[in-house]
Amino acid sequence: MKAARVFAALLVARGVYGVVYLAATAGRWALPWYYPLERRWAFEATPRGFAMGWFGTTALALVAASAAAAIVWSLSAKGRLSKAIARPETILSIARAGAMILLVDFVYFGWTLTHQTPTPLPLSTESAPP
Numbered sequence: 001m002k003a004a005r006v007f008a009a010l011l012v013a014r015g016v017y018g019v020v021y022l023a024a025t026a027g028r029w030a031l032p033w034y035y036p037l038e039r040r041w042a043f044e045a046t047p048r049g050f051a052m053g054w055f056g057t058t059a060l061a062l063v064a065a066s067a068a069a070a071i072v073w074s075l076s077a078k079g080r081l082s083k084a085i086a087r088p089e090t091i092l093s094i095a096r097a098g099a100m101i102l103l104v105d106f107v108y109f110g111w112t113l114t115h116q117t118p119t120p121l122p123l124s125t126e127s128a129p130p
Contacts, residue, residue: 004091017061
C-alpha cells in the first residue's frame with residue numbers, strides 16, 4: 001500500500017510539473033528572470049533584454065509538483081482515495097496521463113525551438129578596441 005502511495009504521488013508530481021512548466025512558458029506568466037550580463041534577477045512576464053527564464057520556470061514547476069505530491073500523499077492515507085490508489089488500473093491511468101503530458105511537452109517545446117528566429121545581441125561599444 002505504501003509503495004502505491006509513493007508511486008501515485010510521484011506520478012502526479014510528474015504530471016503537474018509538466019503542466020505548470022508548459023502553462024508558464026506558453027502563458028507568459030511572470031517569473032524570476034536572470035540577466036547574466038547584468039548579474040541581476042527580475043520578476044516579470046517578458047524579459048527586457050538578454051535573460052534566462054529556465055531557472056524561474058523550473059523553480060515554479062518544482063514547487064507546484066512538490067505541493068501536488070504532498071497533497072496526494074496526505075489524502076491517500078485513508079478513505080476512498082486510498083482504496084482507489086491500491087487498484088492497478090488507477091496507477092496505470094495516472095501513468096498514462098503523465099506520459100501524455102510529457103508527449104505534449106516534447107511536441108510543444110520541440111516545435112517552438114525548431115521554429116524560432118535567432119536574434120543576435122547588439123555589440124557593445126564599451127569593450128570595442130580603439
